[in-house]
Amino acid sequence: VLDAVWDLCLGSGCAACDRPGRLLCAGCAAALPTTAEVCFPTPCPPGLVPPTAVGPYDGALKRLVNAHKEEHQLALARCLGDLLAVSVTAHATSGPVALVPMPSRASVVRARGHDPLLRVARRAAGTLRAAGVPGRVHAALRASRAAADQAGLDAGARAANLAGSMGVRSGAARRLRRLTHGDPPARVLLVDDVVTTGATLREAQRALEEAGVTVAGAAVVAATRRRRDPSRA
Numbered sequence: 001v002l003d004a005v006w007d008l009c010l011g012s013g014c015a016a017c018d019r020p021g022r023l024l025c026a027g028c029a030a031a032l033p034t035t036a037e038v039c040f041p042t043p044c045p046p047g048l049v050p051p052t053a054v055g056p057y058d059g060a061l062k063r064l065v066n067a068h069k070e071e072h073q074l075a076l077a078r079c080l081g082d083l084l085a086v087s088v089t090a091h092a093t094s095g096p097v098a099l100v101p102m103p104s105r106a107s108v109v110r111a112r113g114h115d116p117l118l119r120v121a122r123r124a125a126g127t128l129r130a131a132g133v134p135g136r137v138h139a140a141l142r143a144s145r146a147a148a149d150q151a152g153l154d155a156g157a158r159a160a161n162l163a164g165s166m167g168v169r170s171g172a173a174r175r176l177r178r179l180t181h182g183d184p185p186a187r188v189l190l191v192d193d194v195v196t197t198g199a200t201l202r203e204a205q206r207a208l209e210e211a212g213v214t215v216a217g218a219a220v221v222a223a224t225r226r227r228r229d230p231s232r233a
Ligand SMILES: [Zn+2]
Pocket: 014, 015, 016, 017, 018, 019, 024, 025, 026, 027, 028, 029
């Protein structure tokens, strides 16, 4: 009955496999990754902190990210947030974590009508706290100038496009610095839904480091597979 109600309300089926009924069917939910690993982009922006992801940006993960972001399937923030929490825990931290989401431009948030990453990050922080890891979201970054649309740009062009495009909100740097020197010290982790070239994460890292904030790593839901693994060729 519940499935039928969901179907009526949402007019949709499983966001990952189209099976009628729930927004995420039991089979797809059970098949979601439960571990994460470090996955540097290739090529990698010099000096990028280690990014972790639960899997490749492909298949069910790709469909879930896009259904949430572009099709306003907001209930998926729970599952994406839980996946992001898994990615965070791959940094093997039991102390406090400060999650810093990549900033969305105000115009993009207005156009979409929501800030999908912020919602996912908040869910992840809640899931971490429930698991005994003190986690909080710090929306410390802002897009200080409009970068062009990244789609279609290669790694070098993305980096050039983004250089200097982010700033740290006043007060946020001081708060984060205080947390990283606390007892126990917090680790600052950048969070995003997908890592592709790593240019966005690297720019965020640059902005925070210039503000005196030590960045320990990055956690994302999914990593774009950009070239065939040579060991499997
Ligand atoms: Zn499904």
